[in-house]
Amino acid sequence: MTEAIRVEGLVKTFGQFRALDGLDLEVRTGEVHGFLGPNGAGKTTTIRVLLGLMRADGGTARLLGGDPWSEATALHRRLAYVPGDVTLWPNLSGGEVIDMLGRLRGGIDTDRRDELIERFALDPRKKCRTYSKGNRQKVAVIAALASQVELLIFDEPTSGLDPLMEVVFREVVARERDAGRTVLLSSHILSEVDALCERVTIIRAGRTVESGTLSDLRHLTRTSIQAELARPADGLDTLAGVHDLVVEDSGVRFSVDAEQLDQALARLSAAGVRSLVSQPPTLEELFLRHYESAPAAAAPVERPAGVAR
Amino acid sequence: MSVSTRPAPAGTATPAPRSSDLTGTGKLVRLILRRDRWLLVWWLVLALYPASAARSLDNLYPTAADLQRFADDMLANSALTALYGQLHGASLGEVTAWRIGSYPAILGLLSLLVVIRHTRVEEAAGRRELVGSTAVGRHAGLVAALSVTFLINIVVALVIAATLRGAGLPGAGSLAVGAQFAVGGCVFAAVGGLAAQLTTSPMAARGIALGTLGVTFLVRALGDVSAVNGGALGWLTWLSPIGWAQQIRAYDSNRWWVLLVALAAVAVLSATAVAVSARRDIGSGVIDERPGPATAAPGLRSAGALARRLQRGSLLGWLVAFAVAGLLYGSVARTVADSIDDDGNGRLRDVLARLGGTGAAVDAWLSAMMGLMAILAAGYAIQAARRLDAEESGQRSEILLATATGRLRWAAGHLVFAFVGPALLLAVGALAAAATSGEAGRQTSRLLGAGLAQLPAVWVLAAVTVALFGLLPRLAAAAWGALALCVLLGDVGAALDLPQGLLDVSPFTHTPKLPGGDFSAMPLIVLTAVAVVVTAVGLTGLRRRDMPAN
Numbered sequence: 084m085t086e087a088i089r090v091e092g093l094v095k096t097f098g099q100f101r102a103l104d105g106l107d108l109e110v111r112t113g114e115v116h117g118f119l120g121p122n123g124a125g126k127t128t129t130i131r132v133l134l135g136l137m138r139a140d141g142g143t144a145r146l147l148g149g150d151p152w153s154e155a156t157a158l159h160r161r162l163a164y165v166p167g168d169v170t171l172w173p174n175l176s177g178g179e180v181i182d183m184l185g186r187l188r189g190g191i192d193t194d195r196r197d198e199l200i201e202r203f204a205l206d207p208r209k210k211c212r213t214y215s216k217g218n219r220q221k222v223a224v225i226a227a228l229a230s231q232v233e234l235l236i237f238d239e240p241t242s243g244l245d246p247l248m249e250v251v252f253r254e255v256v257a258r259e260r261d262a263g264r265t266v267l268l269s270s271h272i273l274s275e276v277d278a279l280c281e282r283v284t285i286i287r288a289g290r291t292v293e294s295g296t297l298s299d300l301r302h303l304t305r306t307s308i309q310a311e312l313a314r315p316a317d318g319l320d321t322l323a324g325v326h327d328l329v330v331e332d333s334g335v336r337f338s339v340d341a342e343q344l345d346q347a348l349a350r351l352s353a354a355g356v357r358s359l360v361s362q363p364p365t366l367e368e369l370f371l372r373h374y375e376s377a378p379a380a381a382a383p384v385e386r387p388a389g390v391a392r
Numbered sequence: 393m394s395v396s397t398r399p400a401p402a403g404t405a406t407p408a409p410r411s412s413d414l415t416g417t418g419k420l421v422r423l424i425l426r427r428d429r430w431l432l433v434w435w436l437v438l439a440l441y442p443a444s445a446a447r448s449l450d451n452l453y454p455t456a457a458d459l460q461r462f463a464d465d466m467l468a469n470s471a472l473t474a475l476y477g478q479l480h481g482a483s484l485g486e487v488t489a490w491r492i493g494s495y496p497a498i499l500g501l502l503s504l505l506v507v508i509r510h511t512r513v514e515e516a517a518g519r520r521e522l523v524g525s526t527a528v529g530r531h532a533g534l535v536a537a538l539s540v541t542f543l544i545n546i547v548v549a550l551v552i553a554a555t556l557r558g559a560g561l562p563g564a565g566s567l568a569v570g571a572q573f574a575v576g577g578c579v580f581a582a583v584g585g586l587a588a589q590l591t592t593s594p595m596a597a598r599g600i601a602l603g604t605l606g607v608t609f610l611v612r613a614l615g616d617v618s619a620v621n622g623g624a625l626g627w628l629t630w631l632s633p634i635g636w637a638q639q640i641r642a643y644d645s646n647r648w649w650v651l652l653v654a655l656a657a658v659a660v661l662s663a664t665a666v667a668v669s670a671r672r673d674i675g676s677g678v679i680d681e682r683p684g685p686a687t688a689a690p691g692l693r694s695a696g697a698l699a700r701r702l703q704r705g706s707l708l709g710w711l712v713a714f715a716v717a718g719l720l721y722g723s724v725a726r727t728v729a730d731s732i733d734d735d736g737n738g739r740l741r742d743v744l745a746r747l748g749g750t751g752a753a754v755d756a757w758l759s760a761m762m763g764l765m766a767i768l769a770a771g772y773a774i775q776a777a778r779r780l781d782a783e784e785s786g787q788r789s790e791i792l793l794a795t796a797t798g799r800l801r802w803a804a805g806h807l808v809f810a811f812v813g814p815a816l817l818l819a820v821g822a823l824a825a826a827a828t829s830g831e832a833g834r835q836t837s838r839l840l841g842a843g844l845a846q847l848p849a850v851w852v853l854a855a856v857t858v859a860l861f862g863l864l865p866r867l868a869a870a871a872w873g874a875l876a877l878c879v880l881l882g883d884v885g886a887a888l889d890l891p892q893g894l895l896d897v898s899p900f901t902h903t904p905k906l907p908g909g910d911f912s913a914m915p916l917i918v919l920t921a922v923a924v925v926v927t928a929v930g931l932t933g934l935r936r937r938d939m940p941a942n
Contacts, residue, residue, distance in 0.1 A: 134794045137938040156798045164794035170787045172702065173516070173593060176684025179692060186693040187795035208683035212516060212593060213675075223791060236794075 087112045087147060087234050087265040088133060094141030095128055095289075102128045104289035105142065110267055115260045117280035118269040125289040126269040127167060130238055134164060147234060160189050163227035167238040167269075169219040171211035177222045178207030184226040196229035202251050216243035228255055235259060235266045241275060253278055305338040307362045308347065313355030322346060333357075413670075416528035420536035424510050432544055435502060439548040441495065442569055443555035446488040450559075459487055466490070473620050474613040474724070477638040478629075485561045485643030489569050496576025496637040497609055499548065503541045503577040504584030504601040510537035512588035512597045521674060534669050538585050538662055545577030565643030572637040575654040579633035580605055582661035589668040592677040599709075606713075608632040633657065695797045699805030703776060707813050710772050714765065714817045718824025721761040725754050725829050755908030758825065758835075759842060762907075765821045766846035766900060767879055769814035773854035774871045777810035781861050781868040784940055799935055803858075807927075810854040818843035818850075835907075842906035848919035849899035853878070855926035862933030865941035 135155030185191025324343030549570030556566035615628030822843035
């Protein structure tokens with residue numbers, strides 16, 4: 084099995100509202116896959132369909148080679164899930180919840196559990212009622228990581244963790260990746276996805292807008308340039324692919340599409356470059372572009388690499 | 393600067409409430425009214441009950457002589473004194489006020505639940521922290537919850553006074569009955585406010601407040617029974633807020649000064665709650681939480697085991713309550729039987745018949761009490777089944793259902809309690825009643841059978857709860873409405889001469905009235921079949937629908 088998750092044209096409606104509107108998602112076995120999108124884009128709904136908690140109205144979904152709805156219980160033995168908003172049983176201790184969830188999946192690795200409890204600095208004797216949001220999240224994350232499963236599904240797992248614990252989370256997930264486990268990581272914390280994921284899927288309003296490796300996607304974004312020039316530069320404003328051009332006394336600022344970078348630089352050097360600051364596209368920019376006014380008309384799901392060059 | 397070891401505001405050792413501590417109270421009052429508007433409407437419906445009780449008594453006992461004979465019978469009856477309180481006179485007003493004597497306790501129950509809902513529940517859910525970070529004083533939440541509850545109780549009191557006056561009863565006495573209800577509501581609202589400060593868990597706070605209500609009810613019952621029979625324990629009544637409410641003696645002497653006692657209690661309890669609230673951190677209590685085990689016991693490895701863990705405390709509490717109730721009902725069975733036999737016109741028998749009691753005197757009493765227990769057991773069944781709903785809307789079911797736990801197995805863990813729990817409750821209640829009835833040898837098997845014969849009706853209500861949860865999860869709370877309808881049909885249906893077709897809606901109409909009544913198996917088989925089918929339909933709905941429901 085080379086695909087842990089394959090979702091095609093998934094549709095889910097709540098009354099009039101189309102939460103998922105033809106969503107596609109492909110997660111290969113053994114990869115850490117970033118699942119990005121703004122709040123309300125449909126990340127949680129997609130995960131709930133994959134977990135057999137919700138039934139899709141259209142499209143297909145396959146999980147670990149099985150049907151997520153009809154084979155839910157058997158499939159769940161092989162995966163662990165951490166919801167975005169973790170609520171636990173107030174009168175159980177954190178340690179009890181970790182053990183119970185592990186046993187309800189494929190079993191729990193107690194050495195791994197003890198190690199994780201220590202790394203995340205969790206007091207497992209406290210009742211869940213007294214845990215903060217971050218601590219409840221730690222309980223669910225530890226329970227997932229210590230479970231003997233093939234697939235880990237995290238829905239915004241670090242939204243309540245402090246920066247120190249975020250680092251711990253990244254380290255332990257990197258270890259899972261190296262151990263060959265598949266991870267679906269839904270997030271809007273971009274640095275986390277940047278650090279952990281080989282491939283990402285970006286969704287917006289229930290549709291997939293981009294999917295591919297991070298380097299694929301970087302080709303699609305603009306590099307921002309700030310240059311000090313000896314003479315005014317000619318022809319920048321007429322060059323296709325140059326955006327947000329600002330001409331100042333001593334130089335220019337603009338952003339430029341990857342495919343026009345070469346020509347833009349040629350015009351700059353013709354005008355005598357005194358200093359140049361160029362910033363590579365950050366994931367933030369990549370992400371923001373898809374938040375902005377919708378390229379709603381179906382953007383190609385996986386753009387052929389040739390177009391970018 | 394003085395430094396306090398307590399986390400008191402601004403480093404003062406004993407913070408006196410300042411006006412800034414109350415900033416935003418008005419806004420929170422509006423928030424509570426917005427969130428609970430429907431609950432509050434239902435509360436007002438309760439206010440219409442006294443006037444309808446007055447009309448119903450007026451119909452049953454149209455002349456002064458009828459009322460006098462009824463009052464004489466009641467006076468001689470310790471069990472009813474324990475249930476309703478002391479009866480002081482035989483006018484329609486006095487008899488009405490007596491008949492509804494325990495209703496202020498129901499208002500108290502609602503009040504304490506609402507206050508805890510808007511204080512400790514908010515805090516445990518983390519919402520108080522959010523609200524507390526805005527321009528809201530540190531006491532605003534507690535004071536707002538208490539204010540709303542006091543206010544609604546006063547409104548209820550005025551509605552009661554107006555409707556009783558409208559039913560032709562004297563104005564002063566009607567106002568006194570209203571005050572009686574307001575006392576029950578306001579004192580227990582303050583009890584709830586204090587209980588909410590003591591523990592970190594809403595459940596424990598409810599336990600403390602409900603326990604207080606239960607104890608004061610029993611203390612009042614003991615005091616009243618002692619007073620009526622010339623005993624020495626009459627003073628016990630004065631230890632109980634429910635006792636104060638009744639000691640106003642509406643339509644008799646209308647002792648308004650008793651209100652001062654209640655007012656003082658409300659003031660002291662509320663001030664204590666505010667003082668405790670000022671001395672503690674947000675999210676903490678006075679009674680500390682003990683740490684739990686670091687690892688789970690070997691048995692905690694299935695959804696069923698989790699359900700047992702979540703449900704056992706509640707079932708244990710109900711079992712104790714049924715045992716106590718059974719012991720009480722059993723012990724007064726003889727006394728009641730004697731008073732029924734002395735009652736030449738059979739009026740008391742009428743009263744019991746309306747409660748579902750038939751047959752010989754002792755049996756009439758016992759079967760009426762079995763009917764009551766069946767209603768309570770149905771309350772437990774609904775509560776236990778609705779735990780599914782609580783788990784789902786509390787988002788705890790999601791992480792569980794993402795493990796290798798199927799929906800049916802998850803549901804089954806809780807439904808075992810909804811279906812087997814009532815059997816245990818009825819059995820314990822029956823055995824306890826038999827033990828104190830004075831003829832344990834004869835009554836044990838009779839009462840056990842009588843209790844278990846009610847079970848199919850209880851199951852139907854549990855099944856309705858499951859069906860609502862599976863098919864119409866948004867309306868799951870309507871299960872309580874179904875039980876209320878059954879109670880209403882049983883309580884007033886016969887008196888109002890409602891058509892049999894309507895009465896038949898309640899499953900309790902069909903269960904045999906045992907001991908003493910005719911037994912027939914057919915209704916029990918039909919009711920059980922209905923329960924099975926309705927449950928199956930509900931579970932099918934649960935399997936097919938989205939979770940969480942939207």
